[in-house]
Amino acid sequence: MCGISGILAFNQVGAFYMINLAKSLDCLAQRGPDARGTYIEDLYAVGHRRLSIIDTDSRSNQPMKDETGRYIISFNGEIFNFKSIKEKLENEGIAFHTNSDTEVLLKSYISKGPKAFEELVGFFAFTIFDTQEKELIVCRDRYGIKPLLYYQDEDKFLFASEMKSIMAYNVAKTIDKGSVLQYFQFNYVPPQHAIYEDVHKLTPGTYIKIKNKKVSHHTYYQLPLYTGASKAPSYENAVQEFKQLMEQSVVDRLVADVPLGSFLSGGLDSSIITGIASKHYDNLHTFSIGYEGLAVFDESEYALAAAKHFNTKHHVFQLSAKDFSDNVFKALDYIDEPFADSAMLPMYILSQKASAYLKVALSGDGADELLGGYNKHDAEVKFRSGNYPQTLLSMFHLFSPFLRESRNSKLGNLIRRLKKFDAIKNMNSTDRYYSMCLTTPPGILKNVFVPSFYKETLEQQERKREVVHHIREKTLDMNDVFRSDLFTVLPGDMLYKTDMMSMANGLEVRVPFLDHRLVDFLMKLPSSYKIDSERRKKIARDAFSDVLPDVIIKRKKKGFDVPVQDYLYKNEEIRNFLTSTLTSQFIEEQGLFNKDFAQSMVPSKRKSIQSDPHLWWAYFVFQYWYKKNIIDRSK
Numbered sequence: 001m002c003g004i005s006g007i008l009a010f011n012q013v014g015a016f017y018m019i020n021l022a023k024s025l026d027c028l029a030q031r032g033p034d035a036r037g038t039y040i041e042d043l044y045a046v047g048h049r050r051l052s053i054i055d056t057d058s059r060s061n062q063p064m065k066d067e068t069g070r071y072i073i074s075f076n077g078e079i080f081n082f083k084s085i086k087e088k089l090e091n092e093g094i095a096f097h098t099n100s101d102t103e104v105l106l107k108s109y110i111s112k113g114p115k116a117f118e119e120l121v122g123f124f125a126f127t128i129f130d131t132q133e134k135e136l137i138v139c140r141d142r143y144g145i146k147p148l149l150y151y152q153d154e155d156k157f158l159f160a161s162e163m164k165s166i167m168a169y170n171v172a173k174t175i176d177k178g179s180v181l182q183y184f185q186f187n188y189v190p191p192q193h194a195i196y197e198d199v200h201k202l203t204p205g206t207y208i209k210i211k212n213k214k215v216s217h218h219t220y221y222q223l224p225l226y227t228g229a230s231k232a233p234s235y236e237n238a239v240q241e242f243k244q245l246m247e248q249s250v251v252d253r254l255v256a257d258v259p260l261g262s263f264l265s266g267g268l269d270s271s272i273i274t275g276i277a278s279k280h281y282d283n284l285h286t287f288s289i290g291y292e293g294l295a296v297f298d299e300s301e302y303a304l305a306a307a308k309h310f311n312t313k314h315h316v317f318q319l320s321a322k323d324f325s326d327n328v329f330k331a332l333d334y335i336d337e338p339f340a341d342s343a344m345l346p347m348y349i350l351s352q353k354a355s356a357y358l359k360v361a362l363s364g365d366g367a368d369e370l371l372g373g374y375n376k377h378d379a380e381v382k383f384r385s386g387n388y389p390q391t392l393l394s395m396f397h398l399f400s401p402f403l404r405e406s407r408n409s410k411l412g413n414l415i416r417r418l419k420k421f422d423a424i425k426n427m428n429s430t431d432r433y434y435s436m437c438l439t440t441p442p443g444i445l446k447n448v449f450v451p452s453f454y455k456e457t458l459e460q461q462e463r464k465r466e467v468v469h470h471i472r473e474k475t476l477d478m479n480d481v482f483r484s485d486l487f488t489v490l491p492g493d494m495l496y497k498t499d500m501m502s503m504a505n506g507l508e509v510r511v512p513f514l515d516h517r518l519v520d521f522l523m524k525l526p527s528s529y530k531i532d533s534e535r536r537k538k539i540a541r542d543a544f545s546d547v548l549p550d551v552i553i554k555r556k557k558k559g560f561d562v563p564v565q566d567y568l569y570k571n572e573e574i575r576n577f578l579t580s581t582l583t584s585q586f587i588e589e590q591g592l593f594n595k596d597f598a599q600s601m602v603p604s605k606r607k608s609i610q611s612d613p614h615l616w617w618a619y620f621v622f623q624y625w626y627k628k629n630i631i632d633r634s635k
Contacts, residue, residue, distance in 0.1 A: 017169050024166075051508060069131070073102060080121045124139070134211065139220075148161065151198055184440050254277060265288055266301070269373070270362075270363070284310075285312065290318045290319065323349055363498060367537070369490045385476060423441075429474075479527050
């Protein structure tokens, strides 16, 4: 796992920006602490930071040239089937000089062109430059597991693994207002956009070709469309095929020349991965976290049960308010656009602690989006089938104004979910899906910003269509919902969080559920194989019922929740930042937030947050990012 950065200049004005390559690479130091390299010619410069995982020999350092010197590759990721690709190429008479997947990728491209991308199994973001044709290829993996951003103007094309690396080229930092609004809607900027104007995230499953100043976008992978149950295998056969594909995916991801382990939350997904890995990897280390004195957030007992069942070397890290206090600003300093999924903090701490033992960890990311693991999936199944207690819900509607919702207790969280369920029960599928994606509803959002900033625009309507355009009306099948999640929630939130927080600690995380062979198979199955009104992740539970302990098979989904109230709202440093920095003058000059709203976000010494905890956290994260990246860096 690595970090890449580079520039293709269109003229001498653009070439002047090449002097910033070294500074841009400095920003990626934590992604690649093991080696650093550059390639520079008249109008092209590329750099690489390496985290050595496969073939740790220095001959595999990058940027890497082929033996003719014509092609230059800078690659971030892992190709798990590189040995089989290499064997085919060797049979065609192609010679290799390293044992790395990087050289295999480069020579596969030289042999086949962009068709080579279709056979890659793994996750990746890379660039290949043809020094003879002066042509640049910029490519990203199928689901956005690895990040790749770019910036383009009339003088140059920039690319990098992280936003901070792009901004190190001293390009304009103009905040994208639409992205600010979406950030407060979703707690993240959706993957089609970025917090700055003119900065873009390369769409997963696509590549860009640049030649003679012409920039063209191409798709090499498309998510399969579900075409009907008549073409699907029987449920029993699907269960067996799912199990085989899952086993193959995990085994493929055990290849490494450095220590490897597994994140183990105690949920179904990570337990399946750990169970398979423990059969094929001796003395597997597993890692989980808990929360001291906060049982409602703590899953560590389930992780311990799974670890004992699979006989792994298990490590439990019990987190306290001090752990959060010690790490919250480290995590916030690493993200380079506002991101308010509070689960980033335990992910950062878990990655930090696990990195003391290993360089590679397996994770269950992607399973919820593929198999219907979220509460919103359960709710949508009930809505589409009509299988929910409508009379009881009508009675709840009468009393709901008097019931207090909270994420800090089981009862309070149930009330919160019922209120949300009640609010959207009469919407159509499109509006309902959009509402379930929101963390801040429109009625509240209008009070967050000054009127001149928050107003309905054609751009906002188009951005909403981007989120919901896969949703279909009048269908019982849920594959349209899973498809939307795979395009939006997964790359925008879940994968971004895992990549940034793990790479901040020099740790590579691999995600077996996102092997494209497995994803393609699942997306062609009826959603009823994955979720119904009684069970979520059906096919996964049935496939591994003979492998997992009963306590894991039978337990309900629990999100990676964070005690915002106990660990963050009461944090003295956060309180000092909000009270001392975000003065009335600051808010007025910023010109974004309603003064009454901004005042309500300042913590008091009361025991509970008076506003929504997640809105409070999103506001703090944005203001911390804004001061660091807009105010401080403009001085």
